[in-house]
Amino acid sequence: MFWWLFLFIFIDAFQIVLLHLFGESPIAVDMFLNVVTTNATEVNELLGNLIPAVLFVFVIYGGGIALSICSIKNQSIIALKFRQSVRHITLTGLLISGILVVTNYSIDKRFELLDDVFPVNGCYNLYLSFGRYADGANYHNTSSGFTYSAYSTRPDSVPEVYVMVIGETMRATNMGIYGYHRNTTPMLNKMSSDLAIFSDALTMSNTTHKSVPMLMSPIASEQFDSLYTQRGILTAFKEAGFETSFYSNQRRNGSFIDFLGSEANDAVFVKDSVSIVDNVSDSTLLVLLNKKIHNLKSKKLFVILHCYGSHFNYSDRYPEEYAFYKPCTVVSADKEYRNILINAYDNTVRYTDYLLWRITKALEGIDAPSVMLYTSDHGEDIYDDYRNRFLHASPTPTFNQLRVPFLIWTSKQYQNKYPELWTTLQSNCKKPISTSLVAFHTLLDMGGINAKYFCPEHSLCNKSFTVTKRLYVTDHNDYKPLDDVGLRQVDIQQFKQNNLRFP
Ligand SMILES: [Zn+2]
Numbered sequence: 001m002f003w004w005l006f007l008f009i010f011i012d013a014f015q016i017v018l019l020h021l022f023g024e025s026p027i028a029v030d031m032f033l034n035v036v037t038t039n040a041t042e043v044n045e046l047l048g049n050l051i052p053a054v055l056f057v058f059v060i061y062g063g064g065i066a067l068s069i070c071s072i073k074n075q076s077i078i079a080l081k082f083r084q085s086v087r088h089i090t091l092t093g094l095l096i097s098g099i100l101v102v103t104n105y106s107i108d109k110r111f112e113l114l115d116d117v118f119p120v121n122g123c124y125n126l127y128l129s130f131g132r133y134a135d136g137a138n139y140h141n142t143s144s145g146f147t148y149s150a151y152s153t154r155p156d157s158v159p160e161v162y163v164m165v166i167g168e169t170m171r172a173t174n175m176g177i178y179g180y181h182r183n184t185t186p187m188l189n190k191m192s193s194d195l196a197i198f199s200d201a202l203t204m205s206n207t208t209h210k211s212v213p214m215l216m217s218p219i220a221s222e223q224f225d226s227l228y229t230q231r232g233i234l235t236a237f238k239e240a241g242f243e244t245s246f247y248s249n250q251r252r253n254g255s256f257i258d259f260l261g262s263e264a265n266d267a268v269f270v271k272d273s274v275s276i277v278d279n280v281s282d283s284t285l286l287v288l289l290n291k292k293i294h295n296l297k298s299k300k301l302f303v304i305l306h307c308y309g310s311h312f313n314y315s316d317r318y319p320e321e322y323a324f325y326k327p328c329t330v331v332s333a334d335k336e337y338r339n340i341l342i343n344a345y346d347n348t349v350r351y352t353d354y355l356l357w358r359i360t361k362a363l364e365g366i367d368a369p370s371v372m373l374y375t376s377d378h379g380e381d382i383y384d385d386y387r388n389r390f391l392h393a394s395p396t397p398t399f400n401q402l403r404v405p406f407l408i409w410t411s412k413q414y415q416n417k418y419p420e421l422w423t424t425l426q427s428n429c430k431k432p433i434s435t436s437l438v439a440f441h442t443l444l445d446m447g448g449i450n451a452k453y454f455c456p457e458h459s460l461c462n463k464s465f466t467v468t469k470r471l472y473v474t475d476h477n478d479y480k481p482l483d484d485v486g487l488r489q490v491d492i493q494q495f496k497q498n499n500l501r502f503p
Helices: 008-020 029-037 040-047 051-073 080-107 120-137 186-190 207-217 224-228 233-239 256-261 282-294 335-363 412-416 419-427 435-446 488-499
Strands: 161-167 195-197 243-248 266-269 301-306 368-376 406-410 472-473 479-481
Touching: 008 051, 008 120, 029 120, 029 207, 029 472, 161 207, 161 335, 161 435, 186 335, 195 419, 207 256, 207 435, 233 243, 233 256, 233 301, 233 435, 243 256, 256 266, 256 301, 282 301, 282 335, 335 368, 335 406, 335 435, 368 412, 368 435, 406 419, 412 419
Parallel strands: 161 301, 161 368, 243 266, 243 301
Antiparallel strands: 195 406, 368 406, 472 479
16 A cells, blocks of 8 residues: 555655645645756755754655565555554545535635645646646757847947846845845945846746746746747847857756756856865856956857855855854754854855955956846745745745845946936836846847847836736746735735835
8 A cells, every 4th residue: 555655655745844844835836846956965955954854754754665665575464453443544534524625615716626635736736747847858849940030229339248147045135235134235235326226126936947037038028838939038139149158056957047048159057067065156157257258359248147146055155254144054944043044144145245246346347338137036934934934935935035136237338328228227226026027128128139029118227117017927837916826914014014015
């Protein structure tokens, strides 16, 4: 029986770990995909800090596995009396479950067997994840004929440099420039006159493998599934005559980030050349950027830097000498160590702040108009309220997973050359935006590119920019309004306290 039911046993064990992490919701399609798109380092760092849940699962299910192997080996048969009593318990359980399901159907119109009944939802999501994985594997065929027909609207071909920095797990709540009580962004504060800081920015997804492709493509202005037939922003810039680079400090994981990143003329995954136990600092990306911009000839350049930013384990994300808030050695990711986790997290924010400042310094050093856009794929929960949520990518999002920074820095040369774009950008700073929706269109517009799929109403430097209802991509890839994605009262309060629009 144990081995016949192994699929359910696997799903049960997985679910227990997730309940420990998120406290609610079934195993999502994204969670299954995370298993195949994550990497050994990430798993190590995460599991190493979830010892209680993992131990519990190991004892219960490891014990079961051992017992079942023994009884197969010894050909032992369970006593009839025992089987009968288990049968009774099971049938009673099924009967109660049946009554509960019928009751739920009659009182809640949104109740769905495939979404709300465990383990049906877990199995259904596992089935969907196979389909999604296959769609991804077939991407090179389904996107092969795609073109943006992009062209530059600027007559001259003088050098211009655009750098898109995609952060990881950075929540705006812990950034000094977003009103945090600690000054975690001293460098950004200093250069704020050249920054357009978007105060009300939300991501449309709390998972890396969805959010990053959205930032790198126009799919947020269409259906999510158009991801399978389109190419990304690197192709648009390339078609418009730009040289393009993609430098990543994350491991390849077979997701769309790899596919879209590989569209660049020059794609480097810095972790390709290091072993899985080695840490690589995000400053490696700066070295690559520096090399690129100093060899800039007459070309226009577009670079994407994909950081590892503030991903757990936080204390591994910055060099020791950048440990500003102490103590910050994470011994366990348990809520009783929240202070240490926050210190370590804030150190990652300060390190990112330093990195962004170095990037702008590098850009100031070249004789060309330049732009740096910084945002993060999603935020993070760090045991912030009674729900005791930790990390991100939970099936239902939270305020802190959705609210991310969105900043655009422009050089003086750029401001002088395109004053109208710069002032329009600043005039839109207080408006509510979806980072996943505006990043693509704003960057194209700032770079003077016109293309199929370019929508001026989603460009923050365009006079026709229009505020739209903010949406969230569900686990089943539907776009839903914010008041229908499981945010709780404590999240909505945070919107109010921070003067952000909801829904
Ligand atoms: Zn992420």
